[in-house]
Amino acid sequence: MALPTYIDPRKLALQGYLLEGDVASESLSRLTSAVESISKPLRAVVQFELDESRAKVAHGSVDVTVEVICQRCLDIVSVDVHAEFAVQVIWSEEHENRVAKNYEPWLVVDKMANLSELLEDEILLELPLVNYHAEGTCTGDAFIADADLETDGSISDSPFGILAQLKKK
Numbered sequence: 001m002a003l004p005t006y007i008d009p010r011k012l013a014l015q016g017y018l019l020e021g022d023v024a025s026e027s028l029s030r031l032t033s034a035v036e037s038i039s040k041p042l043r044a045v046v047q048f049e050l051d052e053s054r055a056k057v058a059h060g061s062v063d064v065t066v067e068v069i070c071q072r073c074l075d076i077v078s079v080d081v082h083a084e085f086a087v088q089v090i091w092s093e094e095h096e097n098r099v100a101k102n103y104e105p106w107l108v109v110d111k112m113a114n115l116s117e118l119l120e121d122e123i124l125l126e127l128p129l130v131n132y133h134a135e136g137t138c139t140g141d142a143f144i145a146d147a148d149l150e151t152d153g154s155i156s157d158s159p160f161g162i163l164a165q166l167k168k169k
């Protein structure tokens with residue numbers, strides 16, 4: 001099921017509504033531009049409810065699989081990103097001090113809120129700045145081959161080169 005982009009979070013909280021589904025990659029322009037591609041669609045489970053003080057809150061989890069560049073070998077690496085969140089809906093920034101400490105404020109000044117944007121924010125916060133293949137699956141040779149080979153074919157004194165020379169002894 002595709003998640004709606006715009007929702008009324010206060011009404012859903014009053015109803016104790018559980019939303020579950022995918023967000024189309026076209027609705028995630030910031031994430032799309034931060035990665036090479038989204039290989040498995042963003043999937044979210046969001047429970048809307050009233051907390052014990054009757055504040056309107058939402059909590060849930062978001063998962064997405066993206067392809068990014070491995071900074072060791074410069075090939076594509078697939079990364080699973082998982083985020084968990086708990087937000088409290090507020091009308092204005094002045095109400096931030098009413099947000100319970102287990103929640104982040106979710107500023108919704110109109111009736112309707114952009115759910116895709118909230119979910120995208122949560123994923124962007126968890127997306128690592130630098131990504132690598134898991135140990136053993138990365139060739140890790142992009143820099144030695146391109147930059148550190150001397151003209152006579154020996155490896156220069158880069159950290160990798162020193163390691164290679166030590167191994168030969």
Ligand SMILES: [Zn+2]
Binds near residue numbers: 071077133138
């Ligand atoms: Zn790699």
